[in-house]
Amino acid sequence: MTATMEFGLFIPQGWRFDLTEVAEADQWSVMRDLAQRADRGDHWQSLWVYDHFHTTPVHSEEATHEAWTLMAALAASTDRIRLGQMCTCMAYRNPMYLAKVAATIDHVSAGRLEMGIGGGWYEHEWRAYGYGFPRAGVRLGMLDEGVQIFKQAWETGHATLDGTHYQVDDALCFPLPRQAGGPPLWIAGGGEKVTLKIAAKYARYTNFDGSPEGFTHKSALLADHCREVGTDFDAITRSSNYNVFIGRDEAEVAERRRAYVDRVTPHLGEERVQAQLKGFDGLAGTGTVEQVVEKLTAVRDLGMTYGIFYFPEAAYDTSGIELFENEVIPALR
Template identity: 35%
Template sequence: MTSRPVRIGLQLQPQHMEYSIIRQAAAEAEELGVDVLFNWDHFYPLSGDPEGLHFECWTMLAAWAEATSRVEIGALVSCNSYRNPELLADMSRTVDHISDGRLILGIGSGWFERDYQEYGYDFGTAGGRLDDLAGALPRIESRWGRLNPPPTRKIPVLIGGGGEKKTLKLVAKHADIWHSFADAETLTRKLGILATHCEGIGRDPAEIEVSVMGKAESRDRMYELGARLFTVHAGGPKPDLTELRDFLAWRDKINA
C-alpha cells in the first residue's frame, strides 16, 4: 500500500460564469486548503446551455499561476489535439515558471466532438487520437529538455483515461499521475493491468499517483485501493464549495 498522503483537487469547470466569479472561487479554494486546482480544456460547456458562458483553459492557467501562491494548478485534462506538442511543452514550461513550479501537465487524447468541429480540428477516431497522444508525449518531454530556461522542476504529467491496451501503457511509460474515471470494481482490474504494463518496462507502479473523481460514498474504498488524489468539481453560475470542504476535512482526518 502506498504511503502517499491524500490530496484533494477542485476542478473549477469554466462554464456558465463570469471570470470574476472563477477568480473568486479559485482564491477561496486556495484559502480553504485545496491541494490542486484544475480547470478543463474545452471550448463550449459540457452541461447546461450548450451556448452558455465559457473560457479557454491555458490562458486561465497562466492567470491562476499569478493569482495563487500555494496550490498546484493544471487542466483535467488538456486535449492533445488542440496544440502542437512542442507548443504545449513551451506553454507548460512558461506557466511552470510563472507559478514558481506549481504546474501539473494534465493531458488526454480528446473526445468532445463539437470542440473539433467548431475549431477546425480533425476528429478522426478514438484509436487515432490515442496514437497521436503516444507520439506527442516524447516530443513534449524532448522539448522540455531543449527550452531555455528549462522547466523549474520535472513537470508532473497526469494522463487521464482508462483504455487498457493503449492508455494504460502510456501511463506506465510517461505519467506521474494517472486519473481514472472508473468505479472501485473496475479500478481494481485496471490497477492490475497498469502494474503489468509497468513491470514490462521495469517501472515501480508505486511511482504513479492514482487520481479519481471525489465521490463521498466510494472514497474510503478508493483509498483502500490506493487512490490518493481525489478531485471534486464545481461550476457556474455560482460554484458551491460545500463538497470541497467535506473532502478537505476527510483528507485531514486520513492524513493525521
C-alpha cells in the first residue's frame, strides 16, 4: 500500500525576513489570520514556527517573534490544527520550566501541541543572549538530559535528575499535559552519531534532510540506532522541511522566485540571497505543480510521510499556498 503524507505549514514570524513589508503593529494579526485560515480547512495537519531570536542569515533589527509566546497565542486562536516548533533549542530555556510551559499550552490548545526539540546551532544568537556556545557534544548532552526531564515530568508529574548539565529535585508538573505521556517529541536534526541516536531512543517523529539521497542515508542510520537501542524504527514518523516556489507553469515559478529575490536582497545582499536560493532551487518544493508532485512522491515512497512547508511570500500572497492545497496535497494523499 502506498503511504500517505501529512502536511505542516510554517507561519511567517520574521526570522527569515518574511514580515519586512508588514508594519510591526500588524504582524501578529497577519500570523493569526494565516493560522486561522489553515485551521478552517482540512489540508494542513499542523502549524509551525521557528525557535529563534534574531533574523538569519544575518542578524538585524527586523522583527523576530518568539516561538513559545506564539505557541500560546496560536493555541488560543485556533481550534483544530496541531501546533509545533521546528525546532525548540533545548538550551534557550531551562528544560523543567519548558516542560511546564508546554503542559500549560497543551491545556490551552486542548491537546494539540507538538514538541520539536534540538541541540541548537545559531552561534551568534547563543552568544548575544548570554548562553555562550558550548561544543556540539555538550549541546547534545543537554538535549538528551532535557528530554529525560520532559518525559518524567509529563508522564508522572515529577522529575528528578542529577545530570551533567541539568539538576532537578522532585520538580512538579501539574496538571499533567492533556495528551497522555505529553506532547509528541520531534527530535530534529541529522547528526549521525548522537542526534539520530537520541531520536531512536525518544522520538515519535524525526526531521532531517529531505533530498532523496540524504533522506535515504539518514533513515538507514536511524534504523541502525533503533536496532542498537532496542526501539521500533517503523514507529517513528520521518519528516522533512521544504521551501516552496510553486506555479502552474515555469513562468509563474520564476515570478515567485524573482519576487522573493527582490524582497530580501535589500536586507541580505546579493551574495547571501544566492546562498539562500540553494535551499529552494532544484529541491522538492520548487517547480510546477507536476514537478513538485513528482519530487515529493519520490521521497514519500522512500518513507518521508510528513512534510512541513515554508512559503516565503505567505504574509503578502496566499495564492501559492492555495495552489499547493488544491493541486499538490490531494495528489499525495
